Amino acid sequence: MGRFDGTVAIVTGAGRGIGREHALLLAAEGASVVVNDLGGANDGTGTDAGPAQDVVDEIVAAGGRAVANTDNVAQWAGAGRLVDQAVAEFGRLDILINNAGILRDAFIAGITEDQWDAVIAVHLKGHAACLHHAAAYWKARSKAGEDVSAAVVNTASASGTFMPNAGQANYGAAKAGIAALTQVAAEELERYGVRVNAIAPIARTRLTLATPGMSALFAEEVPEGEFDAFSPANIAPVVAYLADPNSKLTGKVFAVQGGAISELIGWHTADAIESDGPWTIDDVAARLG
Template identity: 80%
Template sequence: MGALDGRVAIVTGAGRGIGREHALLFAAEGASVVVNDLGGANDGSGSDAGPAQQVVDEIIAAGGKAVANTDNVADWAGAKALVDQAVSEFGGLDVLVNNAGILRDAFIAGMSEAEWDAVIAVHLKGHFAPLRHAAEYWKTRSKAGEPVAASVINTASASGTFMPNAGQANYGAAKAGIAAMTLVAAQELERYGVRVNAIAPIARTRLTLATPGMGALFAQEVPEGEFDAFSPANIAPLVAYLGTEKCPFNGKVFAVQGGAIFELDGWRGGRTVETDGPWTLDNLDEHLADWA
């Protein structure tokens, strides 16, 4: 008996890297998996049905159940078709893992509109669009009196939460938006039997290897037989756990890397100053002098 027996899962961006590990583990734990991947390059250009189908072939060869999907998750109709495929192929949908992403790094002063728009579209809209169509499906089932015990796992990033990275204003903003959207969705969808959580993973992928200042760290070779702290396989167990039917968490964002998991607290109130009347430039200077 697997921890995900009988559950139907969509994993976006599952043709390579972290998403591939998610799909393989979900299938090994008994889930039927829709392996979504447009098959584009790091910057999102192009398409290739090969990566998604290769993962499906690997799952089927191991005795699991999977189908490929190459829809663009940033496209409204494509995201709906992805959800519809899970329902038509496997009879329902229980888990949505939003993982697809691209990079178009640039410093703010030189970033083009296209570089901004593409990253926001694939990451932020590419999380929202599948979530929106899945949420409609679960809401309809719940309103009809059917039991729902669904789970959404979004993919934020250290870059958009606790470790901002120069050159990634587009990526960091999208990932911070994903973390915030996760908290809102957790509140909205709980009434329909849906839990929504997010992870902020740190692992070796083609994207992190291409990130300036980080590639050398992730590219370090690990001697055979030693624990590889940056392997993308280290991320999948937490995601699978969050996708189980009886997982208790909702509205959480977990950073995960190697053998470590820690909860991110988000924005919290810190130091406070007050005045009896309205603020002025003079009394602001006086009250905030110690904060500089």
């Protein structure tokens, strides 16, 4: 008996890296999985049905159930087709793992509109589009009197939360938006039986190996038999727990790397100054320093 027997999951960006590990673990625990991956390059250009199908073949060879999907989640209609396929193929949807992402790093002074738009589209809009269509499906089931127990796990990043990275204004802004989206969605969807959480993973992937200043760290070889702290396989068990119907967590964001799991707390009030009357510029200057 698997932890997810009888459930259906979508994993976006599941053809490689972290997403692949999510799909493999959920399938090993009994979930039927829709493996979504456009199959593009790191910057989102191009398409290739191979990566998604390879993961499906691996799942099926191990005795699991899976189908491939190559829709572009950055397109509202593509995200809708993805959700529709899950329901058509397997009869339901219980879990949405938003993981798809690309990189087009550039410094703010030199970034182009296309570099900005492409990253925001795949990460932030891609999360929102899939979340929208899945939420509409779960809301309709709930309104019809069904007892819904569903889960969403979004993918934020250290770059958009606790470790801003120069050259990634587009990526960091998108990931910070995903963290905020997670908390808003958790508030909205709880009434329909849906929990929404996010992770900020640090692991060896195509994207991190291509990140300036970080590639050497992730590329270091790990001696055989030693714990690989940057293996993407370390991330999947956290996601599986957050997707488990027995978990009650919602509205949380967790940093995950190697053997460490840390809850991230968003913007909060630190030092404050107050005035009994209108501020003047000099008052603010004197008191803020």
